[in-house]
Structures are given as structure tokens and as C-alpha cells.
Amino acid sequence: MGCYGIDMGTSYIKGSKLKDGKAQSVNMSGGIMSVLGSEKQILSAVYLQENGEFLIGTAAYNFCKQNPSRYVSQFKRKLGNGTYLLGGKPYTAQELYTEIFRFILREADHQGDPVEQAVLTVPAVYTDQQKQLVQEAAARAGLSDVELLEEPVAAAKCYASTQTIMEGEKVLVYDLGGGTFDTTLIERTKDGYRLLSAPRGLPACGGSLFDDVIFCDLQKKVAEIAPAALQHPVFRMELAQTATKIKHFLSVVESYDESVMVGFDMLPYHIERSWFE
Numbered sequence: 001m002g003c004y005g006i007d008m009g010t011s012y013i014k015g016s017k018l019k020d021g022k023a024q025s026v027n028m029s030g031g032i033m034s035v036l037g038s039e040k041q042i043l044s045a046v047y048l049q050e051n052g053e054f055l056i057g058t059a060a061y062n063f064c065k066q067n068p069s070r071y072v073s074q075f076k077r078k079l080g081n082g083t084y085l086l087g088g089k090p091y092t093a094q095e096l097y098t099e100i101f102r103f104i105l106r107e108a109d110h111q112g113d114p115v116e117q118a119v120l121t122v123p124a125v126y127t128d129q130q131k132q133l134v135q136e137a138a139a140r141a142g143l144s145d146v147e148l149l150e151e152p153v154a155a156a157k158c159y160a161s162t163q164t165i166m167e168g169e170k171v172l173v174y175d176l177g178g179g180t181f182d183t184t185l186i187e188r189t190k191d192g193y194r195l196l197s198a199p200r201g202l203p204a205c206g207g208s209l210f211d212d213v214i215f216c217d218l219q220k221k222v223a224e225i226a227p228a229a230l231q232h233p234v235f236r237m238e239l240a241q242t243a244t245k246i247k248h249f250l251s252v253v254e255s256y257d258e259s260v261m262v263g264f265d266m267l268p269y270h271i272e273r274s275w276f277e
Contacts, residue, residue, distance in 0.1 A: 002108060003117045007101070007154070009132075010076045010179030010208055013057065014041040015104060017113060026056070027109055034223040044178075046096050048086040048124065056103035072096065074208055076123075077179045080130045087165035096134045101141035117145045124150045124175075124182035125198030150199040151175050152184035160186070170196065181205040207247075215243035215274065221269060226262045235262075249277055253277055 003018040004026070016023040042057025042130045049071045055063055062073035074082045083090040100263045108115045116252045120138065122131060131148055140148045152175040165171060165188045167217045175182045182201030210234060218239050222229055229235050242260060250273045260267040 001266070002113045002115045003119075004104075004108065005119045005121075006075065006104060007121045009044060009152075010074050010177055010206060011044055012041045013100065015102075016260070017108075026108070026113075027111065028104065029074065036160045039159060043073060044076060044097055044100070045071065046075075046086075047071045048089075049090075049099040050087075050193055054099040054103075064237060065234050070238050071237075074179065076202070080094075080127075080133050086137050090116070094137045097134065097137035101138050101143055105142055115143060118143055118149075119147045119149050121151045121154050122148050122190075123177075123180040124152050124184065124201040125180060125203045126150075150182070151177065151180075152201070153186075153195070154197050155174045156184055156186045157193070160188070175201075175245050177206050178208045179204075179206040211244045212239070214271065215240050217271070218243055218269060221267060222260070222262055225265065225267060229262050247269060 005016045005018075005023065007014045013028065015026045015028050017026050018024075027040070028042050030075035043061050045057060045060040045064075047055040047063045049063075051204055054060075060071060061073075069085070070087050072086060075084060075096050078084070079093040079097070081093075083092050084093075084096070105115055118138070120134060122124070122134060126134075135146055136149065138144075152173045155175045156171055156173040159171060159173065166191055167188050170185060170187045173184050173186070175184075179202055180201050182199055184199040185196040220232060231258050237262070242258065244268075248257055248259055250271070253270045254275070255270065258269045258271075
């Protein structure tokens, strides 16, 4: 029986399957790679093609510059709240999730291990309505046997599976993702683990919002020399991707210098980690 765990992150999607009692990462890339994807995880993104079919994840990213109006990513935060206009047609976040789930089911079938059961991670701050929308999206894709697990609880269970925790000891988990910042408290019991408090979280605090800080600063610098460039969707998309790249570098260096192509000019950009923090 194909039992999968799927982490539906704001920025990335990652899957694993249960085999011989152990979790194994699965290839979800469809064989298509990019600088922001890998065999084990893909971007939470879709691209609507002219024929009405969707490209998913890394493949969507690779096509996004052809027509940015047909591309959307990080739609997790808008689940149950508003729509996205793709190719002139409105789509809800739950409809886009259905396309994601269909892609995962196809990839599993191609690998000879179809999904029959799945555990999906959701933010601790999701309402009952949002959780219901996730389950409905999975059901429309053909995945009916689904269990939802709060992200900080999943993180706690993972930590507890690899660390020695004595009976009565407590573990406080902070889960900082791409879109939300969640926490939960668990305690080791004789028979396993139990929650000491309901998972809580901040719905608008995560890595993608950290990207926005750099993105806004880049826009200010561009506006000083070529404000018209900010009106072009492709340029804005490239600038946002540059902001994400800069954030990644600031994880390992104290300062970073980047040259941004603005028309025929090069804009030097310098940032200090201390300022960013």
C-alpha cells in the first residue's frame, strides 16, 4: 500500500513514502530541474499553458518568464481567501492545490508506487474551513484517504524519532516556514508523545516575507535610476528572484554585493546582514 507523507510548504513541496517501516524521500521533480528545485523537492508553483493544462513546480518556474500572468507561486497563504487570475480566468488556491495533488499522484504512478493513503501537513493556524478545503482539493484530485497533521506537530514527531527523549521530558518546537511561524509543546509519555497545548502560530511571518524586505529595498534602488523598469512584469519577477538569492547568501556571509541589470545599465547593490536582521 502506498502511504505518502506530503509537506505542502509555502515555498516548496516535498514528499516521502513509507517503505519497510521507514520514510524515504521520493522524486517529485518530473525530471525537470532548475536552480530552485531538486529531485526531492519542487517549488509550490503552477503555470497555466495555452492549452489549458498546468505545469507544476520546477517546470512551472522554468516557463514563468514566457508569460508571468500565467504563473503563480506561494498561493498557500490565500487558501479560502480570494482568487488568482491566470490566462484571464480566475482560480482559487484550492483549485491550484488540486492540480498539485494530481501531479503528485501522476508522479507516484510513474514510479510504480501509487498513492493510496497520504498525510498532509498544514499550518497550525489553519481554520477548520481551510483544513476542509485542503481535503476537498485532495479528493477532487482522486486522493480520498487523507489525514492532516499540523506542521509543528510533524516537526516534533520528526525530532522525537531521532533524539533520545526521556519519559516526562518536554520539547518546545518552533517551526519557521516560508509563510507561517508555528509552535507546539509536546511531552514524552510511557506510550509515546502527547500535546501539552494546541499548536499556535503567526499567519504572516516566514521566509517569503523576509524575501520581501530585500525585494522592497531593491525596488527603491531601481526607482532611483529607472522607475519605468518596475512596470515590466518579467523584470519584477527577476528582481524578486534576485532578492531570494541574496537572502540565501546572507545565511553564510556577513555582507553581499550583487549587480542588477537594469536596461543597459548595471546597478551595484550592497547589503549587510546586520541591516537585514
